[in-house]
Amino acid sequence: MNIKANARGFTLIEVLIAAMILFTVVATVSQVYQAAATSSIKASRSVELSGLVPLLADTIQFNLQQADTAQTVTQQGIINDYQFSWTATVTNKAPPPPRYEFESERFVTQDDKFYLWQVQLELLKGDYQQQYEFTALSWQGL
Template sequence: MNKNKGFTLLEVLIAAIILFTALALASEIFKSATLSTDIAVKNAKYFQVTPSAITAIKFDLRNKVKNRNISEANGELELFGIYYSWQAHREVFNSPPTDELSDFSERNRFSIYNVEVLSKNADRERTFTFKVATW
């Protein structure tokens, strides 16, 4: 009637395999969550900085073409580690609307530019376009 009340070697090995499998799965889940977080942080930074870059590009473009007959302009800028290179091409160049009864016509001074932007952040490049009205 003397029985051992311990675990056999086989039971201990099976428990160890289950434990280490669970630890390995938890480690992979943590690793993928960390990677996803890093990607989300980079995207959030890009989408937070880009509106400020667009405002700076509009300001720069308007200063470059102010009171000049320029059909193309370009520039570069860097904000918070993101490098922006832009090129603007004039699509429309008009004068203000005139009165139907008047013979007076004003010079062309209103322009709409299509701006193409290339942004570079570390190893990633993105492009986008927008339009700017100038006068």
């Protein structure tokens, strides 16, 4: 058997080390790609919600303007495949500033007409859920 002293090629150890480096790089790139895909999904949901929340806030404001201020107001529904539910409770109420009457030459105070509501909004689509909390102002009979 004739063995050449200057045999060309890689030893088994070199091939195993190269394979380990290759698999490590592939696994790292795969993890980065998966994280980027997950972030992209979350970002698209956030963008979609950022368009829905102002629309819902306007609807909530309109409903609060019509609501009985002595009760907690709630509503549920579906918008763009998102289920929503909100609850609003009056947290503060106040009258308008006193008004001066020239006939009687005195300031007249009025009943409470301004109402500050604490609103809790929840949006749900599949396994994704987002909650918002904000205040809204309504008034009656000015």
